[in-house]
Amino acid sequence: MRFITTQSVSKTRLMELKPILHGDRSILPHDAWEVIAKSLRLSARELQIIQGIFDDQKEFAIAHELAISVHTVHTHLERLYRKLGVSSRVGLVLCILSEYLSSLPSSL
Numbered sequence: 001m002r003f004i005t006t007q008s009v010s011k012t013r014l015m016e017l018k019p020i021l022h023g024d025r026s027i028l029p030h031d032a033w034e035v036i037a038k039s040l041r042l043s044a045r046e047l048q049i050i051q052g053i054f055d056d057q058k059e060f061a062i063a064h065e066l067a068i069s070v071h072t073v074h075t076h077l078e079r080l081y082r083k084l085g086v087s088s089r090v091g092l093v094l095c096i097l098s099e100y101l102s103s104l105p106s107s108l
Contacts, residue, residue: 027054028100036099040084049076050096053089 028036037047045066052062052073059077063070081087084095 028096032100032103035103036096039103040096040099042080046076046080046083049073049080050092053077053092054096 033047033051036042037044042050048066049062052065057065059070059073063073066073077092080092084092086092086095
């Protein structure tokens with residue numbers, strides 16, 4: 001079994017991975033969020049809630065960041081689950097990633 005160490009990975013490769021590992025929404029390009037919001041008919045607030053989920057924030061942290069109540073965040077999440085036909089955060093993330101992948105031009 002081979003283990004990856006910082007010595008075995010180039011600095012360039014580490015720099016490429018760094019934004020994703022820090023969870024700063026870099027997993028998707030900025031423009032992709034707009035495309036996803038438009039194709040799924042998400043409001044600006046719904047998109048903010050989803051981005052909080054992508055940042056692995058709890059409802060309390062999302063509420064604090066957006067200056068709204070935890071109850072409001074919870075209500076938004078329930079409605080997003082229903083709107084997107086999912087039942088969990090994992091389902092929500094998979095739905096958004098699926099939408100992103102389907103929006104990419106096919107290279108085949």
